[in-house]
Amino acid sequence: MSDPIIRAAAVQIAPELAGRSGTIERVLNAIAEAAEKGAGLIVFPETFVPYYPYFSFVLPPIQQGPEHLRLYNEAVLVPSSETQAVADAARKRGVVVVLGVNERDNGSLFNTQLIFDADGSLALKRRKITPTYHERMIWGQGDGAGLKVVETKVGRVGALACWEHYNPLARYALMSQYEEIHVGHFPGSLVGPIFGEQIEVTMRHHALEAGCFVVNSTGWLTEEQITSISDDPKLQKGLRDGCMTCIISPEGRHVVPPLTEGEGILIGDLDMKLVTKRKRMMDSVGHYARPELLHLVHDARPAQPVRRIETPDDLNATPDMEAEDV
Secondary structure, rough: OOOEEEEEEEOOOOOOOOOOOHHHHHHHHHHHHHOOOOOEEEEOOOOEEEOOOOHHHHHHHOOOOOHHHHEEEEEHHHHHHHHHHHHHHHHHHHHEEEEEEEEEEEEEEEEEEEEEOOOOOOEEEEOOOOOOHHHOOEEEEEEEOHHHEEEEEEEEEEEEHHHHHHHHHHHHHHHHOOOOOOEEEOOOOOHHHHHHHHHHHHHHHHHHHHHEEEEEOOOOOOHHHHHHOOHHHHHHHOOOOOOOOEOOOOOOOHHHOOOOOEEEEEEEEEEEEHHHHHHHOOOOOOOOOOOOOOOOOOOOOOOOOOOOOHHHHHHOHHHHHHHOOO
């Protein structure tokens, strides 16, 4: 990369809780609006399509069945007409789009991040490796194959969702692949003000440690949506605040003031020269690393529930041998 200026957009809007078609329409409208403002990278919140499973945070497990089944019905297949619509919008506008979806894979749901390059190709599909707390009843687990940085029109892009950022080894796996722009996804409108404060600390720290830009998007719920999820005022408190849509430089500074409430699209220019400026001082996977003392073993193989043995060679090949090949 020749140190260009990349204009990034972090989108903080409400989903359409009725289902994926309405949310996809909101995604396509936001892509058009951000592209009109010159954005080359457009980021949406965690599992934005069809919506984050807010119900799982406030409803007891015995009451979650109908909403969980509805989420199955509204979840996204990859590929599908919905992902094709986003790909077409990315290609038409010549922009990179990072979108969080609830992905359905037969009988399981996954918290999935999709990176569409500016030519409309799907550069990466990755799944959150460990759902957090209440989310464990909703989603399955991802694998090490998704801990991958991809080359895009705007540079080398990596992504993690929510509390994956509290797994330092997951972050280091991306840092070791020299990500220039890191994308963070959080649900927003959750937990309360402390959640937004924690997000800010986490995003600023990763930018400093990785020596990269961070573009983070959180979601938003309207008051009407909050009351539709729960009519208990005490539980409704857990569905407010917690937003921190932000764009952070490699020096750990906000590029523009963050968006912490309401809907909007945050626009910021990323001066990519700052990546080298920061890494000159501290390259955590280069001159500042001590691999002879500390190093990460990353199993990047896709997890498979079945290992089929069809030939004598398959019988002789052990999982350990396959790991050595990786």
